[in-house]
Amino acid sequence: MQSMLSTIALFSSSRRKGNTGQFMDRIASELSIEVVNLDTLRISSFDYQHRNRNDDFEPLMKRILVHDQIIFATPIYWYAVSPAMKVFLDRLSDLLDLPDLLAEGRRLRGKNAFVVCSSIRDEPSTAFMQAFRETFDYLGMRFTGVAHVNCQDGYVPAAHDADALKIAALVRQAVAVPVELRVDTLS
Numbered sequence: 001m002q003s004m005l006s007t008i009a010l011f012s013s014s015r016r017k018g019n020t021g022q023f024m025d026r027i028a029s030e031l032s033i034e035v036v037n038l039d040t041l042r043i044s045s046f047d048y049q050h051r052n053r054n055d056d057f058e059p060l061m062k063r064i065l066v067h068d069q070i071i072f073a074t075p076i077y078w079y080a081v082s083p084a085m086k087v088f089l090d091r092l093s094d095l096l097d098l099p100d101l102l103a104e105g106r107r108l109r110g111k112n113a114f115v116v117c118s119s120i121r122d123e124p125s126t127a128f129m130q131a132f133r134e135t136f137d138y139l140g141m142r143f144t145g146v147a148h149v150n151c152q153d154g155y156v157p158a159a160h161d162a163d164a165l166k167i168a169a170l171v172r173q174a175v176a177v178p179v180e181l182r183v184d185t186l187s
């Protein structure tokens with residue numbers, strides 16, 4: 001049996017043990033993977049002058065880049081990601097801007113990307129999903145799966161466990177696809 005590709009989850013929400021946090025933790029416990037809480041790190045907004053190079057972003061990227069798959073876990077707040085997730089995504093621009101980080105940025109290419117999210121609708125907002133799709137596409141990452149739960153009545157393990165197990169299986173079974181063979185569309 002093929003072993004699972006190494007995977008890390010990046011999580012951010014206004015509450016650690018809220019709907020998204022409980023959903024992500026269920027998935028992580030199934031997969032035995034690390035969940036990085038972006039809200040506890042010191043990562044400041046993108047700076048055109050890059051005066052924030054000594055914050056937690058670059059050490060975090062080093063931790064991320066050793067993995068083959070990245071899970072992005074966030075609630076949907078106003079059709080978009082949570083604030084710390086947005087700051088993290090913005091800071092990926094550092095990898096493209098700074099010549100000494102360009103090689104690191106290129107290491108994102110070909111990695112599998114998953115989205116784990118919650119909202120109070122049956123489907124994740126189109127704008128929210130589209131932003132992720134275009135971001136992964138730009139970075140050369142492979143959008144491999146999404147798990148969304150409707151938490152209108154909160155996170156209900158009895159109702160949402162199946163979704164957690166489903167995405168966990170997808171993450172476990174995913175294979176690495178060489179960049180040159182990549183098909184950009186998910187569906």
Ligand SMILES: Cc1cc2nc3c(=O)[nH]c(=O)nc-3n(C[C@H](O)[C@H](O)[C@H](O)COP(=O)(O)O)c2cc1C
Nearest residue numbers: 013018019020075076077078079118119120121151
């Ligand atoms: C500031 C804010 C904005 C929200 N915006 C949306 C939204 O655009 N669409 C939606 O379906 N739910 C929206 N919600 C509901 C949350 O997505 C939902 O309650 C989610 O499960 C919260 O996850 P959390 O417990 O991790 O914060 C919003 C909630 C908050 C607090």
